[in-house]
Amino acid sequence: MAFSNATCIITTSDGFKSGNHKYTKKYSKKVAKYSRILAKKKKGSCNKNRARLNLAKIHAKVADCRKDFTHKLSSRLVNENQVISCETLQVRNMVKNRKLSKAISDCNWGELIRQLEYKCDWYGRDFVKIDRFFPSSKTCNNCGAVKDTLPLHIRKWHCSSCNSLLDRDLNASINIKVAGQAIIAFGA
Numbered sequence: 001m002a003f004s005n006a007t008c009i010i011t012t013s014d015g016f017k018s019g020n021h022k023y024t025k026k027y028s029k030k031v032a033k034y035s036r037i038l039a040k041k042k043k044g045s046c047n048k049n050r051a052r053l054n055l056a057k058i059h060a061k062v063a064d065c066r067k068d069f070t071h072k073l074s075s076r077l078v079n080e081n082q083v084i085s086c087e088t089l090q091v092r093n094m095v096k097n098r099k100l101s102k103a104i105s106d107c108n109w110g111e112l113i114r115q116l117e118y119k120c121d122w123y124g125r126d127f128v129k130i131d132r133f134f135p136s137s138k139t140c141n142n143c144g145a146v147k148d149t150l151p152l153h154i155r156k157w158h159c160s161s162c163n164s165l166l167d168r169d170l171n172a173s174i175n176i177k178v179a180g181q182a183i184i185a186f187g188a
C-alpha cells in the first residue's frame, strides 16, 4: 500500500485507489461563512455564543466525516488482506511540501496507520511498516532500475531500462509489498 497524492489517499498493490473525501474543502465555504458571522457579533452577547456554537458544530461535523471515512477504509483493508505493508510518512516527507500539507492533513494518514496497526493486531494480520529510506516510487517494479529523479507531479512514467509504463502510486505500492514480504520472510 502506498500513500498517494491529494486526489487519492492510498493505492494498494492490486490497484485499488481509495479516493479522497476532501471534507475540509467541502465544508470550507460553510466554515468561512460562519466565521464571518461570528466575527460580526458583539462580544459577550448571546448571539456571539450561538454563532460560536454553530461554527464548532461544523468543525465537529468535518472531524466526524473524516473519522468515519478512515475507519471504513482501514476496516476494508484489514478484511481483504492478510499482510499490509506501508511506508511511514517520514520516508516521503511530503508534509514538508506546503502545497500538499493541507491535503495531507485532510487525508488523516497518521490516524489511518494507527488504525491499521491495531486492527491488524485484532484480526491476526501482519502489519509491516517500511520506515527506512526506500525509493519505492523511483524503482521500476518490473526490472528494478532506479530513476534519478521523479518530481511529485509526474503520475506516470516510462522505465528507461525495460520500457514499462508505470503508474507512480501503483508501482510504489508493488515495491512496498515486495519489501514487506522480504521483511516477513527474512526479518530484514
Ligand SMILES: [Zn+2]
Pocket (backbone or CB within 6 Å): 140, 141, 142, 143, 144, 145, 159, 160, 161, 162, 163, 164
Ligand atoms: Zn524497468
